Amino acid sequence: MRVGVSGYYGFKNAGDEAILEAIVQEVKARGHEPLVLSGDPRETAARYGVEAAKRAHPLEVWRSLGRIDLLLSGGGGLLQDKTSRTSLWYYLTIIGLARRRGKPVFVFNQSLGPLSPWGERRVQRALRGVPCLFRDGDSLAYARRLGLEAQLGADPALLLSPPPVEREPNMVVLIPKYGTEAANANLHKLADRLKGEGYEVVVLALQPGFDEPVLERFRSFTRELAWDPRRVSYLLAQAGYVVSVRLHGAILAAAAHTPFVGIAYDPKVAGFCRDAGAAFVEAPGDPEVLASAVLARHQPNWKAIEEMKTRARASFDQVLSKSHRGRVKSP
Structure with missing residues (x-):
């Protein structure tokens, strides 16, 4: 199965690259192949051994969405308009295009907010019928107040194993x-x-x-x-x-x-x-x-952190399971 991945990738931000590395690790471990929408597809493809497409090229994005079996939107802090309205519009547009292509979409281990009233309305409209996993309890509570179909996940980067090094x-x-x-x-x-x-x-x-x-x-x-x-x-x-x-x-x-x-x-x-x-x-x-x-x-609380890691692993099992692959709801 080819898994599309949409996020702030290919911009040399260590946090987002950590998320992507973990997603690639977990998707490949389950026998699937990622296709990443990236700001630098050549670097992303070489670094992670994946297919990558230019995220700002409309035709390339459209063709790539036609080739995937499902889309993971995330992780990261994509669903906010504090940075700019354009950023929020972009990520919601990718979700909308994938749904028009008939592809299952998951909001995957993201944060939610800060959002203006305008942003809240856009998110509610765009994510109607989209299953959402949020990486923290505050975002989960916010999502439920907005009426989204939301569950608690965790940040995928928690699944990266530290290298052997003396403390x-x-x-x-x-x-x-x-x-x-x-x-x-x-x-x-x-x-x-x-x-x-x-x-x-x-x-x-x-x-x-x-x-x-x-x-x-x-x-x-x-x-x-x-x-x-x-x-x-x-x-x-x-x-x-x-x-x-x-x-x-x-x-x-x-x-x-x-x-x-x-x-x-x-x-x-x-x-x-x-x-x-x-x-x-x-x-x-x-x-x-x-x-x-x-x-x-x-x-x-190290026990709480281990529970977060367990939720992060379980989130991959959930979205990549056969029972979810055919799930498509019209926007």
Whole structure:
């Protein structure tokens, strides 16, 4: 079976690439072949050993949707219009085109929101009759308020196995994000505090083309810019603790069984941390509160994280099962 995958892929964002790597891993493990709509199909095809099509080429997208057996829309934070209305319109359009092609569609382990009233109406209309799996409890509750056919899943990136690496308990990885200047400033204060306490501080940025100016703020610390999820997983598995503004800094830390605290610049960060029983602070964060979490080595609820991994695996079994392949509802 050929499985179409639609998301923010091929743009060298470590979080989205981690999601894609996990989806490819799980789809292939079940004997199926992914076809990915990508911003850089040549890179995606070479990197993951999959078919890939240019996501912004209408005719190529239409032809690709005709060749798949079902479409997974996700994962990620696609169903929001905080970034732009155009982004939401794009992902809903792909769903609509696949349905017109007569293909089963699943909203797959996404977050939901933030949405404007306009966005809510568009989502309700476009997803009528579409089975949805959401990756956190807050999104699930929101979806049900909108009347969507929703279940609880989990982020696929939780299923990535960390590489074998020796843990360095004294190493703390800080993950900033462009566009969150106040949170980044507080991360710098935290870095100074931890350095004074004798910790090795590593500042890790996850999106080339955006995060370089953020790293300039941390010139006095060890810095790295990495979009390869395998490299990110290696560093997070090596660390003794992780403090992350970015969602997938927290998710990949959880996958590596490294304790973490989140800085919630967006509801999706709070949603994941809440489900994981992990500490988090609303952006821009308080350096002293963050330092206390690191110094106390505050742990998430590892049992809850294992349950999330179980839900993530089960979500693949569910959408790829024979009983769902023929399920098509007209838009």
